[in-house]
Amino acid sequence: MDRATQTAIxxxxxxxxxxxxxxxxxxxxxxxxxxxxxxxxxxxVVKNLSHADNHNRAIAAQxxxxxxxxxxxxxxxxxxxxxxxxxxxxxxxxxxxxxxxxIWKVGTAGKKQQKIVVDGLAIRFEECISEKNGTLIRYDxxxxxxxxxxxxxxxxxxxxxxxxxxxxxxAKYRKKYATLWKK
Numbered sequence: 433m434d435r436a437t438q439t440a441i442x443x444x445x446x447x448x449x450x451x452x453x454x455x456x457x458x459x460x461x462x463x464x465x466x467x468x469x470x471x472x473x474x475x476x477v478v479k480n481l482s483h484a485d486n487h488n489r490a491i492a493a494q495x496x497x498x499x500x501x502x503x504x505x506x507x508x509x510x511x512x513x514x515x516x517x518x519x520x521x522x523x524x525x526x527x528x529x530x531x532x533x534x535i536w537k538v539g540t541a542g543k544k545q546q547k548i549v550v551d552g553l554a555i556r557f558e559e560c561i562s563e564k565n566g567t568l569i570r571y572d573x574x575x576x577x578x579x580x581x582x583x584x585x586x587x588x589x590x591x592x593x594x595x596x597x598x599x600x601x602x603a604k605y606r607k608k609y610a611t612l613w614k615k
Contacts, residue, residue: 433469437462440585441473444491445480456491457516463498470503471504478512486524493519500545501537509545517552529572532556536576540583550592553577557596567605570596571612578612 433441443455463470477499479494496516500509509516509602519531539549553573560569577593594613600606 433472435437437467437469441476441607444495445476445488449487452491454485459495460498463495463502465594467499468503470499471506471508474499474508475585476514481515481519486522488529488587489519489522489524490527491526494534496546497531497534497537501540504541507543507544510548513538513545513548513552517556520540520556520569528569532569532572532576536583539580539589540574546584546586546589548578549580550589554592558599567602570600570605571609574609574612 440455441459443451444459446452446455474496477492477496480488483489483492493516496509496512516531516535520528520535522531533569535553536549539546553576555560557570557573560566560573563569574593574597577589577596581589581593590613597606597609597613600609
């Protein structure tokens with residue numbers, strides 16, 4: 433790992449928000465493609481999924497999702513996915529949403545990763561209805577499944593999403609959720 437990348441990774445966890453934002457933007461951009469330093473940063477990224485600062489948790493979730501998508505040939509995410517999925521239940525709703533909106537990327541890395549994402553999101557769909565903002569969480573889950581489907585074109589992802597929509601008891605929300613699949 434070059435020094436500039438090392439500095440950017442270190443700055444992901446700084447208290448200086450300007451430095452943190454700059455580092456975040458840089459790391460998110462470079463991790464859109466495979467990087468050879470993923471496992472050098474992996475442990476720190478996973479550790480920050482449970483950091484006291486919600487900004488760190490949100491950043492860690494998004495960076496880990498990118499790393500799992502593009503730079504995880506050893507499939508380490510299979511071991512760490514439960515920790516990542518837990519961030520979708522974060523006490524800070526904005527942090528949970530950031531995680532939810534990026535977690536689908538994990539499922540593009542392979543069939544095993546796709547299965548854990550789809551299964552994990554299906555469980556979240558069922559359990560979130562009693563949570564504050566449950567309908568918004570459900571929408572985000574279905575959007576994540578749509579993003580995954582658009583990338584992998586696996587009909588089983590679509591079938592699962594449509595089956596989840598059918599479990600929605602409120603016709604208004606069922607209709608709203610279905611709009612995600614009419615594209």
